[in-house]
Amino acid sequence: MLESYLKKRLEEKEILLMTHIVIGYPTFDDSLRIIEKMVKANVDLMELQIPFSEPIADGPVILHANQRSLAAGATVKKCFDFAQKAAQSFDIPFLFMSYYNILFKYGVDSFATKVKEIGFKGAIVPDLPPEEGEEYLKAMEDNSLAPIFIFSPTTPEERMRYLSSFGKGFIYCVARKGVTGKETEFSGQLDKYLAKCRRATDLPIALGFGVKDKKDIDFLKGKADIAVIGSQTIRLMDQKGVDAVEDFIKSLFG
Amino acid sequence: MFDRGYYDGFGGAFLPEILVATFDELVETFEKAKSDPCFWQEYSDVMSTYSCRPTPLTFAQNLTDMFGGSRIYIKREDLNHTGAHKANNVMGQGLLTKRMGKTRVIAETGAGQHGVATATMAARFGYKCTIYMGEVDVHRQRPNVFWMGRLGAEVIPVREGTRILKDAINEAFRDWVANMDTTHYVLGTACGPHPFPEMVTYFQSIIGKEARKQILEAEKKLPAGIYACVGGGSNAMGIFSDFMEDDVDLIGVEAGGKGLESGEHAARLSSKDASIGVAQGYKTYFLQDNDGQMKKTHSVAAGLDYVGVSPILAHLKETGRVRFEAATDKEVIEALSLTIKKEGLIPALESAHAFVQAFKEAPSLSKDQAIIINQSGRGDKDIFTVAEAFKDPKWMEFIKNKAEEYNA
Numbered sequence: 001m002l003e004s005y006l007k008k009r010l011e012e013k014e015i016l017l018m019t020h021i022v023i024g025y026p027t028f029d030d031s032l033r034i035i036e037k038m039v040k041a042n043v044d045l046m047e048l049q050i051p052f053s054e055p056i057a058d059g060p061v062i063l064h065a066n067q068r069s070l071a072a073g074a075t076v077k078k079c080f081d082f083a084q085k086a087a088q089s090f091d092i093p094f095l096f097m098s099y100y101n102i103l104f105k106y107g108v109d110s111f112a113t114k115v116k117e118i119g120f121k122g123a124i125v126p127d128l129p130p131e132e133g134e135e136y137l138k139a140m141e142d143n144s145l146a147p148i149f150i151f152s153p154t155t156p157e158e159r160m161r162y163l164s165s166f167g168k169g170f171i172y173c174v175a176r177k178g179v180t181g182k183e184t185e186f187s188g189q190l191d192k193y194l195a196k197c198r199r200a201t202d203l204p205i206a207l208g209f210g211v212k213d214k215k216d217i218d219f220l221k222g223k224a225d226i227a228v229i230g231s232q233t234i235r236l237m238d239q240k241g242v243d244a245v246e247d248f249i250k251s252l253f254g
Numbered sequence: 255m256f257d258r259g260y261y262d263g264f265g266g267a268f269l270p271e272i273l274v275a276t277f278d279e280l281v282e283t284f285e286k287a288k289s290d291p292c293f294w295q296e297y298s299d300v301m302s303t304y305s306c307r308p309t310p311l312t313f314a315q316n317l318t319d320m321f322g323g324s325r326i327y328i329k330r331e332d333l334n335h336t337g338a339h340k341a342n343n344v345m346g347q348g349l350l351t352k353r354m355g356k357t358r359v360i361a362e363t364g365a366g367q368h369g370v371a372t373a374t375m376a377a378r379f380g381y382k383c384t385i386y387m388g389e390v391d392v393h394r395q396r397p398n399v400f401w402m403g404r405l406g407a408e409v410i411p412v413r414e415g416t417r418i419l420k421d422a423i424n425e426a427f428r429d430w431v432a433n434m435d436t437t438h439y440v441l442g443t444a445c446g447p448h449p450f451p452e453m454v455t456y457f458q459s460i461i462g463k464e465a466r467k468q469i470l471e472a473e474k475k476l477p478a479g480i481y482a483c484v485g486g487g488s489n490a491m492g493i494f495s496d497f498m499e500d501d502v503d504l505i506g507v508e509a510g511g512k513g514l515e516s517g518e519h520a521a522r523l524s525s526k527d528a529s530i531g532v533a534q535g536y537k538t539y540f541l542q543d544n545d546g547q548m549k550k551t552h553s554v555a556a557g558l559d560y561v562g563v564s565p566i567l568a569h570l571k572e573t574g575r576v577r578f579e580a581a582t583d584k585e586v587i588e589a590l591s592l593t594i595k596k597e598g599l600i601p602a603l604e605s606a607h608a609f610v611q612a613f614k615e616a617p618s619l620s621k622d623q624a625i626i627i628n629q630s631g632r633g634d635k636d637i638f639t640v641a642e643a644f645k646d647p648k649w650m651e652f653i654k655n656k657a658e659e660y661n662a
């Protein structure tokens with residue numbers, strides 16, 4: 001489902017754009033406005049992060065957004081209510097992103113049922129390798145949802161194929177070592193890595209971590225199917241406010 | 255991929271993909287070392303020439319007389335180099351770091367004991383060293399921060415989250431995911447993703463191996479009970495592991511903080527406040543809310559102030575093999591005071607938790623029984639916290655005078 005939507009979009013666009021926000025940051029109202037602006041600026045899909053107190057794969061920008069959202073009273077229930085509203089209001093595919101404890105405490109089956117009911121298409125759970133994810137994989141399958149798996153520059157090609165066999169929708173390729181929100185060098189090294197990712201899977205590939213402007217996205221055209229912008233929009237919002245988001249997203253394709 | 259280190263459903267390796275290859279390498283290196291007949295010898299040689307192993311088992315005559323019950327022995331991990339059992343784990347992982355050809359080590363620290371131990375190991379092996387420490391702990395464990403700096407380690411105060419041990423662990427992971435090619439993360443306790451719980455227990459088991467021999471020599475029989483404090487669980491697993499199959503009570507003592515009813519504690523296995531979850535790469539009991547967000551913890555002892563606990567201990571709680579109790583901050587200060595006066599021993603605030611429970615139980619045991627308390631570390635590092643708890647007037651005066659001297 002998600003995969004066929006993406007492939008269809010790719011017939012019209014050279015590269016798609018996925019953006020990332022932390023639900024409830026800076027506020028729930030702002031989160032909704034940000035989504036509205038992103039959709040208006042033609043974003044193709046979005047990942048909405050349910051905040052967690054220990055987000056070990058995230059760098060300072062997203063980490064702080066997680067902490068502030070929680071400090072302001074975000075709960076899993078509020079995030080689901082919010083997500084439902086988003087899915088009803090905007091006609092793009094949404095994914096949840098969160099850490100496994102959030103699913104585990106909610107109940108993995110109930111979580112997947114809820115995701116389906118809300119109308120989201122899948123989930124990214126960065127601390128859940130398939131080896132630990134039997135229950136999750138089954139629940140996602142039962143609800144026709146896409147579990148998104150991650151390739152990294154340290155992943156051998158054989159393991160990439162293994163991960164791809166569990167993935168649906170697309171594969172999220174992490175551009176470099178380290179956490180979210182640091183600089184990435186868009187160079188020949190990245191070309192080689194993306195070619196390796198491409199060889200290992202038939203799914204569309206997304207590239208994230210450090211994508212921040214039009215130049216980066218132009219670099220990725222023809223090499224990746226989806227560019228992921230995460231920390232950069234949060235950073236921009238922190239500096240210039242929510243209204244700056246729409247122009248920023250538009251500038252990426254200008 | 256490896257056997258994932260499960261203890262009846264607890265443990266596992268919930269790793270971000272970027273670290274999977276690093277853990278594969280670590281597991282392989284550890285397995286090779288374990289099956290190398292020379293490795294344990296190499297390790298125990300280092301521990302007997304660089305640290306003070308075997309550490310003595312001290313008979314506490316005065317405390318025994320005072321409580322009038324079982325004979326009380328104290329295993330002296332405080333006599334290790336740098337003053338705690340942390341040295342055991344650190345030197346072991348230092349040897350593995352060398353086998354992996356890595357040149358930099360990082361570590362989290364709560365009480366600062368693990369940080370200081372890691373810094374000495376790094377100095378000796380010639381590794382670069384970075385230590386992550388919650389800002390709250392930087393303030394309450396100043397002497398250790400000083401020594402880490404002198405030893406050439408970079409100490410990074412962590413200002414995220416609750417600014418204590420768990421937050422330091424998160425930051426260490428964030429460093430590791432960027433620098434794993436050159437860097438080994440020397441996790442300080444029997445927690446985290448596989449193989450850490452097993453590996454840290456393996457190195458700490460040197461405590462129990464010695465204690466078993468020593469108590470059999472002294473008493474000609476096994477002890478009735480063994481008491482150890484439980485932060486992440488490494489000193490407890492270390493002393494328990496050689497007695498697992500015996501008819502010996504094993505008692506883990508957690509931080510009761512301001513009392514289990516107060517909500518301000520770090521009792522994961524002895525209170526009803528914790529539930530099973532997955533964080534920091536492994537499954538265990540965590541102090542968390544219904545959504546799975548980690549809660550604030552509290553203990554007078556920085557090294558016990560942690561939201562999770564060894565998955566091996568979580569398993570041993572379920573099977574009933576280990577019993578868990580909690581000691582409050584107040585009881586800890588009293589037990590510390592008593593031990594200092596009666597035996598001239600100065601346990602760390604962490605270790606004093608084990609003394610509290612032993613003192614509660616010793617009187618009801620018979621005189622021909624023996625118990626062992628694991629004195630996991632020495633209390634010198636706690637001088638600021640303890641002096642404050644005792645409201646020691648001369649110490650306060652000294653601090654004031656020093657401050658004036660620096661202001662002058």
Ligand SMILES: Cc1ncc(COP(=O)(O)O)c(C=O)c1O
Pocket residue numbers: 338339340364365366367368442443444483484485486487488489490556557558602604605630631632
């Ligand atoms: C002296 C001492 N004892 C005990 C602990 C708690 O750790 P563990 O439960 O891993 O032994 C610490 C931790 O910093 C410590 O410094």
